Amino acid sequence: QKEVEQDPGPLSVPEGAIVSLNCTYSNSAFQYFMWYRQYSRKGPELLMYTYSSGNKEDGRFTAQVDKSSKYISLFIRDSQPSDSATYLCAAGVGQLTFGSGTQLTVLP
Amino acid sequence: DTAVSQTPKYLVTQMGNDKSIKCEQNLGHDTMYWYKQDSKKFLKIMFSYNNKELIINETVPNRFSPKSPDKAHLNLHINSLELGDSAVYFCASSQRTGSVYYEQYFGPGTRLTVT
Numbered sequence: 326q327k328e329v330e331q332d333p334g335p336l337s338v339p340e341g342a343i344v345s346l347n348c349t350y351s352n353s354a355f356q357y358f359m360w361y362r363q364y365s366r367k368g369p370e371l372l373m374y375t376y377s378s379g380n381k382e383d384g385r386f387t388a389q390v391d392k393s394s395k396y397i398s399l400f401i402r403d404s405q406p407s408d409s410a411t412y413l414c415a416a417g418v419g420q421l422t423f424g425s426g427t428q429l430t431v432l433p
Numbered sequence: 434d435t436a437v438s439q440t441p442k443y444l445v446t447q448m449g450n451d452k453s454i455k456c457e458q459n460l461g462h463d464t465m466y467w468y469k470q471d472s473k474k475f476l477k478i479m480f481s482y483n484n485k486e487l488i489i490n491e492t493v494p495n496r497f498s499p500k501s502p503d504k505a506h507l508n509l510h511i512n513s514l515e516l517g518d519s520a521v522y523f524c525a526s527s528q529r530t531g532s533v534y535y536e537q538y539f540g541p542g543t544r545l546t547v548t
């Protein structure tokens with residue numbers, strides 16, 4: 326079992342939809358939770374991160390961590406075609422363990 | 434200005450060859466990493482250096498040897514390349530200070546194809 330599991334999708338939504346991306350993790354020692362966005366043939370770029378449980382909002386993006394259920398979520402409001410990318414969750418303490426990514430397509 | 438740069442961007446080579454990938458960061462970070470991303474987008478850490486000192490060395494064949502001449506540079510040398518080494522290799526950097534440590538900035542990747 327991988328330490329960080331992520332539904333690979335692909336996920337296809339219409340423009341303006343609310344997108345929910347999810348990951349689960351198994352190591353209860355993980356304290357830092359990250360979301361990266363990766364466009365095709367590019368390097369991952371950090372979107373946002375949270376420390377321990379709770380929510381964090383940045384514009385149209387909200388990251389949520391529930392440590393009791395070991396669940397990590399990223400919500401994208403008013404999704405845009407430019408949000409089409411692979412989204413990677415990561416968690417760790419000491420070093421990051423990445424999920425395998427969810428491929429998202431937002432259709433105009 | 435590119436924050437984390439890698440060369441080359443593409444590398445096509447034959448089995449058995451030796452090749453190197455270079456990485457440079459101009460962010461002033463003290464920690465650098467090598468990751469391997471397979472065809473299923475799974476990103477796995479290989480090595481990490483902090484101020485030129487190896488701090489993470491995952492289970493990687495010893496054909497892979499990292500080298501950090503200074504804290505702004507981290508190179509990866511691969512001996513006797515195998516078909517299974519075909520992947521995208523990413524360099525990343527961060528600052529090893531509290532939570533900022535986890536804010537890793539990635540390079541554009543080096544797409545290695547072994548034939």
